[in-house]
Amino acid sequence: MTTNTFTDQLVYRCRHGDVRAYRELYDSYSKAMYNICLRMLGSAADAEDILQEAFLQVFNNIGKIQQEASLAGWIKRIVINHCLSQLRKKKVYFEEVDELHVSDEVGVDEQQFAMSVTMVKEAIAQLPDGYRTVLNLYLFEDYSHREIGDMLGITESTAKTQYMRAKEKVRLIVKQKTTA
Structure with missing residues (x-):
């Protein structure tokens, strides 16, 4: 060989x-x-x-x-x-949804929030397991929502919703830390 x-x-x-x-x-x-x-x-x-x-x-x-x-x-x-x-x-819970219409981006002034890498990492670590799992698979491991759904036994729509909710929760956690 x-x-x-x-x-x-x-x-x-x-x-x-x-x-x-x-x-x-x-x-x-x-x-x-x-x-x-x-x-x-x-x-x-x-x-x-x-x-x-x-x-x-x-x-x-x-x-x-x-x-x-x-x-x-x-x-x-x-x-x-x-x-x-x-x-x-650990019995991670993924919230099933039929169809949720959420805009892709919430009107956030990116300049207003000085999101440091550390703050974002800390915020991600605070997410519930289900949100953190979907966020990591999508953002860092580059899986599609369909692939994530198949891996986790949830619908593609649920994977998208979990991702968007995770993203919003990270934004809120970081916002709380920057205004505290």
């Missing part, structure tokens, strides 16, 4: 039991995957636990990755699925 890229070589070495390759794989992807876990779960302890579980699955199934698959994408999918499983265990 001829390997051309670092990731191809890494996968090849892992498939053949190279312990150092497992460490390199973990070191290469764990920080980004931890950030996904932390954003989705909102707890450092939960994020660490789920990250470890996800990487165990990655290591146990490294032989199953398809040659043409993106290693990072494959690992990310495993991590997100573990996060979603954890949220299901």
